[in-house]
Amino acid sequence: MPKRQAQLIIVCEDLQQEVFARHFFLKRGFDRRKIRSAIHPKGKGSGEQGVRRQYPQEVRTYRRKHHYLAINLAVFIDADPNVTVRQRKAELDGALKADGQETRQPDEQIAVFVPKRNIETWIHYLMGETVDEETAYTKFRHESECKPYVEKLAEEICPAGLPEDAPPSLCIACEELQRILIS
Amino acid sequence: MLKRIYIDNFRCLVNFELAVDPINLFLGPNGAGKSAIFDALRTVQMFVTSANQAGTIFHSTDFTRWQTSSEQRFELELDGNGGTYRYELAITYAQHRDLKQAQVKHERLWCNNDPVLRFESGNVQLYHDDGTPGQQFAFATGQSVLAVQPSQPEHTRLSWFKARMERFIIVAIDPIIMTGQSSREESQPSPNMENFASWYRYIYQDQSKAMAITTALQEVLDGFSHIKLEMAGQQHRFLKLCFLQDSKNSLNFELEELSDGERVLIALYTMLHYARSEDYTLCIDEPENFLALPEIQPWLTLLYDLCSDNELQALLISHHPELINYLASSAGYWFQRESSAPARVQRITADDNGVPMAELIARGWLHA
Numbered sequence: 185m186p187k188r189q190a191q192l193i194i195v196c197e198d199l200q201q202e203v204f205a206r207h208f209f210l211k212r213g214f215d216r217r218k219i220r221s222a223i224h225p226k227g228k229g230s231g232e233q234g235v236r237r238q239y240p241q242e243v244r245t246y247r248r249k250h251h252y253l254a255i256n257l258a259v260f261i262d263a264d265p266n267v268t269v270r271q272r273k274a275e276l277d278g279a280l281k282a283d284g285q286e287t288r289q290p291d292e293q294i295a296v297f298v299p300k301r302n303i304e305t306w307i308h309y310l311m312g313e314t315v316d317e318e319t320a321y322t323k324f325r326h327e328s329e330c331k332p333y334v335e336k337l338a339e340e341i342c343p344a345g346l347p348e349d350a351p352p353s354l355c356i357a358c359e360e361l362q363r364i365l366i367s
Numbered sequence: 368m369l370k371r372i373y374i375d376n377f378r379c380l381v382n383f384e385l386a387v388d389p390i391n392l393f394l395g396p397n398g399a400g401k402s403a404i405f406d407a408l409r410t411v412q413m414f415v416t417s418a419n420q421a422g423t424i425f426h427s428t429d430f431t432r433w434q435t436s437s438e439q440r441f442e443l444e445l446d447g448n449g450g451t452y453r454y455e456l457a458i459t460y461a462q463h464r465d466l467k468q469a470q471v472k473h474e475r476l477w478c479n480n481d482p483v484l485r486f487e488s489g490n491v492q493l494y495h496d497d498g499t500p501g502q503q504f505a506f507a508t509g510q511s512v513l514a515v516q517p518s519q520p521e522h523t524r525l526s527w528f529k530a531r532m533e534r535f536i537i538v539a540i541d542p543i544i545m546t547g548q549s550s551r552e553e554s555q556p557s558p559n560m561e562n563f564a565s566w567y568r569y570i571y572q573d574q575s576k577a578m579a580i581t582t583a584l585q586e587v588l589d590g591f592s593h594i595k596l597e598m599a600g601q602q603h604r605f606l607k608l609c610f611l612q613d614s615k616n617s618l619n620f621e622l623e624e625l626s627d628g629e630r631v632l633i634a635l636y637t638m639l640h641y642a643r644s645e646d647y648t649l650c651i652d653e654p655e656n657f658l659a660l661p662e663i664q665p666w667l668t669l670l671y672d673l674c675s676d677n678e679l680q681a682l683l684i685s686h687h688p689e690l691i692n693y694l695a696s697s698a699g700y701w702f703q704r705e706s707s708a709p710a711r712v713q714r715i716t717a718d719d720n721g722v723p724m725a726e727l728i729a730r731g732w733l734h735a
Contacts, residue, residue, distance in 0.1 A: 199697050203675075206668060217586060217665045223692065326389075327697065328675030 187215045190254035190293075192364070194221045195242055197231030201260040201303045203327040204334055209258070211338035212365060235261045239276050240283035246294060247285075256293040256364045263300035265318050269353050272298045295360040300353035303330075309351055310337055317351055368680045369535075369648050370451065373442035376431050377410075378403040381709035385700070390674035392694040393684045394728065395702030400710025401684045402539070405650045409537045409558065411441050411456060416533050420509045425458050425469035433707050438472060447646055448527040450479040456511075470508040478524045486512045495521045534645065536638060539652035542630035547606040547622030549596070560634050564606035564622065568596055570641050579640040587632055587662075592617060608633075627657045635666055643673050648680040655687040663689040688725030695724040701733060 192214050194205045202221045210216060222242075224234030239259060246257050263272045273296055277287040288294050299306050304321040310333035315321065324330065341347075346355050369387055374380040379400045393401040406429075414424050430439065439458045444451060457472035476484040485492040491512050493501040501521065506512055518526040533555070541559035549564035556566045571577050577594075584591050592611050596604040607619040622630060635654055642649060649670075655663045667690060673679040683690065691699070699715035715724075715733070727733050 199693070207672075215586075216669060219668075220661075220664060221668070221693075326675055328672070331676075 187213055189215070189218070190256055191218045191220065192256045192258060193242065193246075194219065194258045194260070195224075195235055195238055196221065196260035197224050197235055197262060199223060200323065200327045200330070201299075204303055204307070204330050205258060205260055205297075207331050207334045208338050211335055232262055232264075235259060236275060236279055240279050240285060243280060243285060243288070243294060244283070246292070250293070257295070258364060259294070259296045260303070261296065261298055262302040263298045263353065265301055269298040269300055269356050293363055295363045297357045297360055298353055299357070300351070305351055306354050307333055309354065310334070310341075314349070315351055317353060368446050368646070368677070369443065370446055371442070371444035372404065372408070373440070374404070374407045375440040376434050376436055377407045377429055377439055377441070378431060379704055379710045380404065380407065381431050381434060383710060383712070385712055387680075387682060388698060389677060389680050390671060390694065390698045391682045392690060392699045393682065393702060394686070394691060394695060394699055394715070396704075399702035399704045400712075401702050402652055403710065405537050405539075405652060405682070405684070407441060408535060408650060411443065412532050412535050412537065414456070414511050415454075415513045415529060418510060418514050421458060421469040421471055421511075422509065427460050427467040427469070431709070445528070445531060447531060448524065450524075452483075452524075452528050452531075453477045454528065471511070472508075474512055476513070476525065476528055483522075483524045483528070484512060493522060493525070496523055531646065534642075534647045535650065536642060536647060537650040538638075540631050540634045540654070540656065542627040542634070542657055545622060545630050545634065549604045549606065550602055556634075556638075563630075563634060564596075564604065567594065567606055567637065568604055570637070571596060576641055580637050583636045583640050584633060587636055588629060595619070628659055628662070631657045632662060632666075639666075639670060639673060639679070643678045648682065650682045652684045653686070654683060655685060655690060660689070663687065664693070667693055688723070691725040691728060692723050699724075
């Protein structure tokens with residue numbers, strides 16, 4: 185696969201999301217040297233808050249630069265059990281409005297990925313387990329354990345379309361992906 | 368892979384023990400003992416892999432200043448070759464006229480708790496691979512038995528361990544003294560990588576490695592084409608880097624003509640692509656020194672991926688926010704030390720703070 189020349193900024197909550205996202209995008213042809221990750225501090229809830237705080241600044245910078253630079257912005261933020269993916273995205277839109285910015289436009293290469301309940305839900309699903317979006321699945325000792333499954337997602341599952349039993353948040357994420365992969 | 372280090376009575380390391388993972392980041396104030404670990408590892412490596420006398424490798428000035436014991440102890444535990452190897456070395460110092468001379472009190476090696484080598488009080492007992500006692504002989508206490516014992520078919524575990532000890536690369540890269548001149552091949556980079564050309568000359572014998580390094584550097588250095596070793600007499604070589612000007616023309620640069628940062632990039636990517644998939648342990652003190660900010664994360668994520676795929680092991684020392692924010696929560700160790708007290712280390716755990724880890728450290732709040 186030829187390397188994509190566009191830059192990709194990954195904004196995420198923790199190293200597990202970062203390893204998942206970076207590995208996925210490397211497999212989809214992004215150049216390692218053009219991927220820049222901004223991980224927000226770990227902790228109970230603080231990663232999600234950190235991403236939400238950072239989001240308007242990232243979008244503002246993207247809007248200033250994307251006219252003359254090929255940039256993609258990939259944002260990863262968990263949806264807790266009492267929050268839907270739609271609500272989480274609405275919160276991010278709200279953060280933009282509060283910052284005096286327009287909400288995300290359809291032609292912007294800004295993708296928001298909202299794993300519900302968290303990224304481990306997706307990984308356990310990709311490992312072949314039956315999952316729901318309420319259970320807090322076990323974290324992995326090493327973040328890189330997800331890589332073979334992410335590879336499968338990038339190279340086999342995504343191009344063929346997700347199976348019916350896929351977590352709904354992962355299905356929505358696949359739609360979001362088009363914002364980036366189309367560029 | 369290195370699993371555990373134990374060091375006693377070496378500089379500020381007293382009864383010091385550390386279990387390590389595929390990738391590790393040592394953090395802490397200056398003088399907390401981070402680099403002392405690398406120096407201790409290098410000292411043991413030199414002892415085990417060279418036939419040099421203990422007196423030329425171990426120095427009484429490396430004793431912990433406030434300790435009265437005249438014995439230094441080192442233990443390493445390594446996984447590989449189908450087992451867990453434990454190496455133990457005790458060095459004592461005997462007075463010879465005005466000088467304190469280092470000598471071996473004991474040198475022992477086990478594999479899966481079965482003895483492989485026992486060297487105590489000048490007597491050596493070797494064990495065959497099946498665990499049965501083998502050769503017994505007297506040996507002077509000034510050298511490592513491992514270092515001088517030739518490879519033998521019945522002692523493959525001993526040979527494996529010695530070869531594995533050669534696969535530690537322990538460096539603090541100083542581009543200012545890196546030279547492009549070489550008078551011979553050298554299988555190891557020197558502590559500050561000043562012998563880069565000689566080391567590359569050695570690597571160059573393996574064309575697949577040289578090609579992998581070239582390809583990696585083409586992605587990193589704009590216009591870079593290849594490295595060449597120009598003959599300068601029978602023994603000497605000059606390492607030159609060829610950069611393309613256009614499709615027909617190129618320019619050759621001596622290593623010394625490149626910037627400090629470019630030389631560090633060359634050293635860092637050479638290490639990764641030389642050592643990957645070969646069960647190496649890289650110990651790099653402040654790898655980010657001299658690098659432009661956008662260069663740090665791509666190298667770091669490549670290293671992280673190689674380590675997490677078990678293609679490499681890395682022990683890093685850094686004070687840089689890029690490394691701290693990326694690795695500290697998952698692979699960080701915090702070193703600290705009071706004046707005239709031994710180094711202490713603890714694993715860094717994720718916390719509930721909203722402030723980035725590097726900022727917490729800068730404020731002195733990490734364990735406050």
